[in-house]
Structure formats: structure tokens, C-alpha cells
Amino acid sequence: MRIENELIGAVKKVLHKYQAKRVLIAVSGGVDSMVLLTIVSKLFSNKDFGVVNVDHDLRPSSAEEVEFLKDFCQQHDFKFYTTKWTNHPSDIGMEAAGRKFRYDFFAQVMKRDNYDTLLTAHHANDLAENILMKLIRSGNIFEVTSLKQRRNFTVGQLVRPLLQFSKADLKTYAKTREIKYVQDETNFENITMRNRLRNNIFPELEQENGQVLSHFNLFDQQLNALIDLAVDKFSQIELQMDISNLAGKLMPVKVLDHNQQTLFWGSFFTRKLPISVSNKQIDQIIEVIENDHPNASVNLEDNWIFQRSYERFIIRKSQSLINLKKLIQVNQTVKINGYNLVVKRVPVSEADILVNKIPEQIMLRTRQAGDKLTLDNNRHQKLSKRFINKKVPEYQRDHSIILLFDNQIVWVEKIYKISDYFKQGNYGFKIDFR
Numbered sequence: 001m002r003i004e005n006e007l008i009g010a011v012k013k014v015l016h017k018y019q020a021k022r023v024l025i026a027v028s029g030g031v032d033s034m035v036l037l038t039i040v041s042k043l044f045s046n047k048d049f050g051v052v053n054v055d056h057d058l059r060p061s062s063a064e065e066v067e068f069l070k071d072f073c074q075q076h077d078f079k080f081y082t083t084k085w086t087n088h089p090s091d092i093g094m095e096a097a098g099r100k101f102r103y104d105f106f107a108q109v110m111k112r113d114n115y116d117t118l119l120t121a122h123h124a125n126d127l128a129e130n131i132l133m134k135l136i137r138s139g140n141i142f143e144v145t146s147l148k149q150r151r152n153f154t155v156g157q158l159v160r161p162l163l164q165f166s167k168a169d170l171k172t173y174a175k176t177r178e179i180k181y182v183q184d185e186t187n188f189e190n191i192t193m194r195n196r197l198r199n200n201i202f203p204e205l206e207q208e209n210g211q212v213l214s215h216f217n218l219f220d221q222q223l224n225a226l227i228d229l230a231v232d233k234f235s236q237i238e239l240q241m242d243i244s245n246l247a248g249k250l251m252p253v254k255v256l257d258h259n260q261q262t263l264f265w266g267s268f269f270t271r272k273l274p275i276s277v278s279n280k281q282i283d284q285i286i287e288v289i290e291n292d293h294p295n296a297s298v299n300l301e302d303n304w305i306f307q308r309s310y311e312r313f314i315i316r317k318s319q320s321l322i323n324l325k326k327l328i329q330v331n332q333t334v335k336i337n338g339y340n341l342v343v344k345r346v347p348v349s350e351a352d353i354l355v356n357k358i359p360e361q362i363m364l365r366t367r368q369a370g371d372k373l374t375l376d377n378n379r380h381q382k383l384s385k386r387f388i389n390k391k392v393p394e395y396q397r398d399h400s401i402i403l404l405f406d407n408q409i410v411w412v413e414k415i416y417k418i419s420d421y422f423k424q425g426n427y428g429f430k431i432d433f434r
Contacts, residue, residue, distance in 0.1 A: 003173050007165065011039050014161035018150050020117035023049045024081075024110055026102075029065045029182040032121035035170045036162060038179055040119065041076065050079040052109055054102045057084055058094075065182045072180070081109045107154035116156040122147055125167045128216035129197050136193070139279055141263065142227065142270040145220055166213050227267075234267050246272065247314035250289055261286045273315065275301040289313075295394040309393035324401070325365040330429075334364060336401055342432040343403070351428025352411070354419045358427055359405035366398060373409055376421040383412065390415045403431065 015023070025040055027033040040049055051073050055066045066082055073080035085101045088094065106118055127147045134144045150159050162170070174181060190196045205212045240252035253264055262282055269277040277300055288296040288308050298306040300315075307314050328334055334341045343362060348354060371383035387397050392415060403411040410418040411431055419425075 008039055011161040012043055018159050022115045023117045023119050024052050024115040025119045027051050027053055029069045031174050031181040032170050034179050034181040035174050036121040046077055052081045055084040056098050068182055110155040118153055118158045120160050122160045123162045123165050124213040127163055128213050140266050142266045145223055234264050250311050250313055310391055328362050344430045346428050346430040348428040352417055352431045353429040354425030356426050361406055363404045365402055373416050
């Protein structure tokens with residue numbers, strides 16, 4: 001039979017390509033995974049593959065489906081693993097939590113029994129549905145493609161050998177070979193976007209053009225090829241940006257036009273940040289880069305921030321302000337932001353700070369509105385102005401450490417010490433900050 005030969009040949013070719021030796025097949029009991037199990041059983045001896053299943057305990061019939069699969073594996077002498085998910089979240093994130101539980105269990109089995117490859121029965125319909133869902137939700141070209149034929153897994157690799165075949169192909173093969181399977185009735189309920197696309201939209205599209213699924217597959221392949229080319233180009237730009245720890249120069253990316261920057265930042269965030277960044281946020285980032293304001297920021301998801309500081313940028317986690325205000329003693333070590341700070345009394349010749357009297361109160365704090373620095377000839381300068389002149393990034397200003405003697409600022413981390421303006425005094429102090 002043509003479809004059988006094509007299926008077996010394609011699966012064999014994929015598993016050979018990725019050097020799969022011992023495989024674990026994720027099987028729900030539905031037609032897709034039962035077809036995959038049947039094909040793999042023709043290619044591997046029973047000792048070289050296993051069947052894994054999770055009872056998500058979300059439907060009354062789920063326990064019966066597990067029993068069906070367990071009995072099937074016993075009849076055919078297939079190694080069978082299963083578990084039950086009982087710790088369901090009470091509010092949101094049910095689908096994501098279930099997926100995490102499922103794949104964590106798969107990884108445990110693979111590690112314990114030495115499987116190198118996890119197989120799933122995703123097919124051409126799944127691929128097309130995923131592309132359309134992601135296009136509807138974000139439109140980000142770097143998020144639209146998702147179902148790779150192979151990807152690294154927690155243990156070994158995850159391989160999807162059926163992506164070129166449609167659901168109809170798998171049903172035809174199952175009917176011809178009289179493969180038994182169970183049917184999840186909730187798949188026919190239009191309660192999720194995937195089900196609505198599957199039940200309503202794709203049948204219409206396939207009536208318009210019977211090749212629509214193969215066109216989605218071709219689109220996915222070509223888009224991935226273009227993305228690979230773009231990432232190579234963007235990697236060269238990132239080298240010029242001198243990127244380290246999500247920070248770097250902006251000038252190399254500013255030569256790109258707006259649409260090219262949209263692609264660049266979409267690629268950058270997809271590869272380097274553990275959150276989803278919307279198209280609107282990317283547009284805001286580009287606006288920050290292109291405008292004349294040397295300090296501006298864009299709030300991202302999960303308390304992440306894109307911050308421009310003059311001709312550099314940093315992407316960082318937002319932190320609450322230090323709001324430091326602490327009285328200290330001479331020779332007392334104070335730990336701040338992972339650094340140790342000590343104010344020592346030293347001879348005038350060795351001093352960082354010269355004063356005419358021993359301070360009654362020594363205080364460490366962060367900046368406050370109206371802070372001023374004392375300069376020579378009774379001149380003063382706003383601390384905010386000094387930050388700007390010294391090009392201190394805005395996100396660092398609220399964390400800069402300030403030292404006061406009797407309420408007068410005598411030292412500010414990296415940018416000011418009063419002895420630069422008053423070079424004589426009766427008493428000397430040294431700041432050890434490391």
C-alpha cells in the first residue's frame with residue numbers, strides 16, 4: 001500500500017538521520033500516536049523502544065484510555081510507562097502546567113532507562129495549526145515557526161517524524177491496518193483556538209486548495225531558511241555591538257531601517273530573553289533608539305526593562321530601589337550591593353577626603369531630590385547634573401552610593417569626592433570601596 005510504504009520509509013529515514021538508537025514514544029491512545037507506535041514497532045525490536053503515557057485526569061474517560069493503552073502494550077509485549085497528574089493549578093495556566101508535568105515525566109523515564117530519543121506524533125495539520133495560531137497571536141516571524149523535526153530535549157533529543165503527513169493520511173493508514181485507537185471527544189468542542197481552527201477554518205481552507213497543508217509545510221521550511229540567513233547576518237551585527245550580559249553598543253544596529261530593526265530585535269529577544277516581547281514593545285524600543293533622548297526605557301514582561309543610556313543599551317530585571325539610609329562608624333565595614341565599604345581615618349597625605357573637623361555623624365544613603373555637590377569658590381552643582389555630565393546610566397543613579405559628613409555630601413561612588421575641590425584640611429579620611 002502506497003501510504004504504508006511512504007510512512008514507514010519516511011519514519012525510517014528520519015530516525016536514521018538523527019541516529020535514534022533507543023526511542024521512547026509518547027502515546028495518548030489517539031489515532032496519530034497509535035499509528036506512530038505501529039510503525040516504530042516494525043522498525044525496532046521490542047527491547048529498543050518503550051511507550052510512555054500520562055493520565056492528565058481532566059476527563060472522566062482518561063482512566064479508561066490509559067487502561068486501553070496498557071492492555072495494548074501488554075498484548076504486544078511493549079514496555080509501558082505511565083503516571084497520573086493530580087496537582088492541577090486552581091486558577092490559570094492549566095495547559096502549560098500539564099505540558100510541563102508531561103515532559104518532565106518523559107525526561108525522567110528517558111534518563112532512568114537510557115532512551116536517547118523521544119518521539120511525538122505531531123503531523124502536518126499540527127504544524128499548520130501552530131503557524132496560524134502564532135500568526136494570529138503575535139505575528140513575530142521568529143515565533144511563527146515552532147514545530148521542528150528535531151530539537152534538543154532535557155535528555156537526548158525530541159524528534160517528530162510525521163510532520164510531512166496529514167491527519168487524513170494517518171487515519172487512512174489506521175483504517176486500512178485496523179489499528180485500534182481512542183477518541184478524545186473534547187477535540188470536537190470549539191472551546192480552544194486550536195479546536196476552532198481544526199474544526200472550522202482548516203476544512204474550509206482545504207476545500208479551497210487541497211494542497212494547503214503542504215503549502216504550510218513549504219512555508220515553514222522556507223521561513224526557517226530565511227531566518228537562518230537573517231540570524232547569521234544579525235550575529236555579525238551583534239559582534240560589532242560588543243554585546244555582553246544583555247548590554248552593548250547601539251550604533252551598529254542604528255544603520256538598519258525600521259523594518260530591519262524589527263527583525264533584528266525580534267530575533268535577539270527570541271534567542272536571548274526568557275520572555276515573549278510583543279511587536280508593540282519592539283516598536284517602542286526602536287523609537288527609543290531613534291529619538292534624541294539619551295536616557296529612556298521600555299517596560300517588558302515579567303519586570304524586564306530595555307534601557308537606553310546614551311549610545312549603549314542594557315536589558316535588565318527591574319529591581320526595587322535600594323532606598324539606603326544608614327549611619328556608620330569609622331572603620332565599620334558595610335556590605336552594599338555585594339561590595340564592602342569602609343571609611344578609615346588616615347594621615348592627611350593619604351586621604352581621599354579632607355575636612356576641618358571630625359564629623360559627628362557619618363551617613364551612607366542613596367540620592368534624594370535636591371541633592372547638591374559642593375564645588376570650589378562656594379559654587380554648587382546638582383547631583384542630577386553631575387550624573388548627566390558623567391554619563392551615568394539612569395538605571396544606575398538610584399543605586400549610586402553617597403557618603404555624607406554631618407549632612408554634607410563628601411563622596412559619591414565613582415563621580416565625586418570633595419577633596420578634588422578642597423585640597424586642604426585638618427583631618428583625613430580614606431574610602432575603601434571594593
